[in-house]
Amino acid sequence: MLQSTRPQAAQKAANVAIVGATGAVGVELVGCLERRGFPVASLRLLASERSAGRRLGEHVVEAVSIDAFDGVDLAFFSAGASVSRTYAPVAAANGALVVDNSSAFRMDPAIPLVVPEVNGEALPAGPGIVANPNCVTAVSLMALGPLRALGAITRVIGATYQAASGAGAAAMEELTAATAAHLAGEPFTPKVLPHPYAFNLFSHNAAVDPDTGYNGEEEKVMAEHRKILGQPDLRISFTCIRVPVLRAHSMALTVEFDRPVSPEAAREILQAAPGVRVVDDRAENRFPMPLEASGEEDVLVGRIRSDLSDPEGRTLALFLSGDQLLRGAALNAVLIAERLWR
């Protein structure tokens, strides 16, 4: 739990809007604001025309429009890059603090891209747009950020085990339905994702660069690591794979430093890092699992060891699991908002 970043009780309350309120991340945004006691004066839930009129608890969903941000102090966007490109500048021009969960502005040099525990100093003092990173980036950096205390990070190699939630609520439903059909011996035609998902896994479905062979998800993750760490030349490679897990991303990371590093020192640093829970019990064979990370604010970090393929001892191997909808999206956005609204 991130007690230290919780807002003060006496704080002024904000008029909040959530764009994409009916999506998997939108629902978690509402939950995070409530659970963390964010001072909300009013909450406006916005979505596409199609979802307008739908009730979510005590709220009625409204269609997003250029007039929807009047009087809004804080706007969360989680409805895809094109909605963000259209409406986030409108909200910001109306004086709102905007936290955008889409990829629309992440690589814009004028827009801060922030994991609060890692580069909170990049947050602006006044209104404007702040970008929330890709879910893999946000989970990975919860470990990599604090490990910079060991030395400069010179190379990162990652292989991911990504949950269905990264492709939205419909993909989570498709995984469940496809698996039920498989167990019943019935045919199932995937509609949300391009490949069979029951008891299967596949390379992330983002478009693949015909020249480099990296897909769009991997390109995002690599570019965002460089931007948030402030290392434009960081040597980094990711392989992004979707696995039949519902809502937490896992990843195997190989992290090289500019000097020899010890796994014991890494473990101590991670144990003290906010937003991280070390799960690294060699005797009991207990390490991070996505089922245990699901619904947790903390990123689970384990398998912390010296990489035996580096005889110089400059490389660590790690395994992480973090809730894709929380740390990977809604929680990170709310943590940004807590700092902006202070």
Add this chain to the structure above:
Amino acid sequence: MLQSTRPQAAQKAANVAIVGATGAVGVELVGCLERRGFPVASLRLLASERSAGRRLGEHVVEAVSIDAFDGVDLAFFSAGASVSRTYAPVAAANGALVVDNSSAFRMDPAIPLVVPEVNGEALPAGPGIVANPNCVTAVSLMALGPLRALGAITRVIGATYQAASGAGAAAMEELTAATAAHLAGEPFTPKVLPHPYAFNLFSHNAAVDPDTGYNGEEEKVMAEHRKILGQPDLRISFTCIRVPVLRAHSMALTVEFDRPVSPEAAREILQAAPGVRVVDDRAENRFPMPLEASGEEDVLVGRIRSDLSDPEGRTLALFLSGDQLLRGAALNAVLIAERLWR
């Protein structure tokens, strides 16, 4: 299909014994021998006392004993390391060619450890024991072996996505039952594996070395790569993870060479390699998937690209899927037998 290694029709037929015939690999051994037209004169199915008397097709399973190998020309062992340690030397002393799928003899310097396409030259001329590698090793080396044509391999980093079958038929049943219970909202207590398996993944359950933090599966895989490649000092690191997939292992590999290498040259080499099928369609986003590899003799190889974290261009990134029960066990064993029996 590996047409070139099929035995000739005019070949002498062998008296064959399979120890562990009722296990997941044992069943596949029987299937592989039939499907590949191995010249079998007689087939003796052996297992523990508990399975004796059980019928498998036209055969009645017998209990393994020191007398069970009389007249046997070729014995496959797949009943765990302790059964192999007890009975494989008995079979070999009786003059049988022994192919052992357990870990009992793999690292014995006197016993060849063989993937036929990679180090077939290590096979002995006469009777004795030959060890079949760990399933991850066998799948990985189907790609790494031929890629040595590009240059010497200097470093390998692997992250695996391992199927339930690696822990036997009972683990496959547990994955199915746990998933059905999860979908029905019913509780399920795992008995075969130590962690919940439905929509979850976890670090391989082999015991973890308290000093290095590597588990027994990873240690096997690393040591076997070194032995089969004949590179006792190969720099190698694996992270072995079990995923909720039934019977094919996948893995993300980072492979460094002693010189710059091109992904195009790698693709050409792999396209010509026996036992490999290149699945690497960037435009259609079609890459290796375990569901497609299941029941296939070939290992699927794709995501072949130059690793962007190596500015010197000496490193390739790959993603593989291979049937754990076939290439990872039964098929590799039968391919060894085909060469031994020629």
